Amino acid sequence: MRLSKEFRDQFIQHEMRTHGRKNGFVTDGQEARLLKWLPLIGLSKEKTLADAKLPADAPVVMEIGFGNGDFLVHLAKTHPDWVLVGVEIYLPGVAKAVCRLDDAGEIERCRITQLPAQFVLTNQVAEEQLDGIFVNHPDPWPKARHHKRRIIQKDFAALMVTRLKSCGFIKLATDKPDLAEWMRDILDATPGLTNVAGVGGFIERDSDRPETKFEQRGIKAGRISQFLHYIKA
Numbered sequence: 001m002r003l004s005k006e007f008r009d010q011f012i013q014h015e016m017r018t019h020g021r022k023n024g025f026v027t028d029g030q031e032a033r034l035l036k037w038l039p040l041i042g043l044s045k046e047k048t049l050a051d052a053k054l055p056a057d058a059p060v061v062m063e064i065g066f067g068n069g070d071f072l073v074h075l076a077k078t079h080p081d082w083v084l085v086g087v088e089i090y091l092p093g094v095a096k097a098v099c100r101l102d103d104a105g106e107i108e109r110c111r112i113t114q115l116p117a118q119f120v121l122t123n124q125v126a127e128e129q130l131d132g133i134f135v136n137h138p139d140p141w142p143k144a145r146h147h148k149r150r151i152i153q154k155d156f157a158a159l160m161v162t163r164l165k166s167c168g169f170i171k172l173a174t175d176k177p178d179l180a181e182w183m184r185d186i187l188d189a190t191p192g193l194t195n196v197a198g199v200g201g202f203i204e205r206d207s208d209r210p211e212t213k214f215e216q217r218g219i220k221a222g223r224i225s226q227f228l229h230y231i232k233a
């Protein structure tokens with residue numbers, strides 16, 4: 001590893017547990033791009049989105065748990081007017097996404113962080129700063145005793161609502177039926193959110209939505225994804 005202790009202290013954390021991930025591998029080439037880009041577009045622990053020199057008036061949209069960046073790159077290409085905030089605790093995923101955004105020429109209007117979404121939303125995002133939040137195929141934590149590790153929890157849902165502007169959106173996807181119901185039930189019960197499909201409902205798949213790595217895994221295993229869409233009232 002060539003990433004210095006100082007760099008790691010600023011941009012990288014190691015404490016969060018993630019479901020079914022093996023220790024990842026970051027190549028020398030990826031490391032070089034992390035070293036180049038994170039000081040420019042990374043959100044270090046002390047930096048807030050307000051410090052991040054975002055273009056004025058651009059919609060600010062966050063993806064939580066972007067994996068290897070499939071969806072983030074798609075958003076960057078299809079929404080050239082958006083500022084994208086990518087949040088992902090898995091360092092090899094961050095490294096892959098940074099390379100892909102750089103290759104696509106889209107990285108300068110992205111802000112990327114390897115800190116956990118709970119920390120980012122609590123400490124680095126102001127109230128009513130986000131126009132939208134995507135959460136695609138969050139970790140399922142299938143065992144009942146691990147459900148408390150699922151990212152969508154009552155408090156986390158309430159936190160997301162405070163960070164959204166009025167009329168901001170939350171869109172979620174999962175290929176795990178019990179997680180789909182878990183997320184829907186929590187978000188349906190969260191004050192300030194309206195389920196676009198009606199209470200208890202799911203929306204159709206957005207026609208331009210790409211299949212992410214974890215959605216493809218679900219498809220290979222014969223699972224059909226479900227989609228949720230909420231608006232802050």
Ligand SMILES: C[S@@+](CC[C@H](N)C(=O)[O-])C[C@H]1O[C@@H](n2cnc3c(N)ncnc32)[C@H](O)[C@@H]1O
Nearest residue numbers: 065067088089090116117136137139212213214
């Ligand atoms: C099942 S993967 C899905 C990845 C990608 N969204 C996809 O659809 O292929 C869930 C991702 O969420 C990330 N994650 C888990 N907890 C997180 C947290 N608290 N903050 C940010 N990312 C998190 C994991 O590291 C993992 O990459």
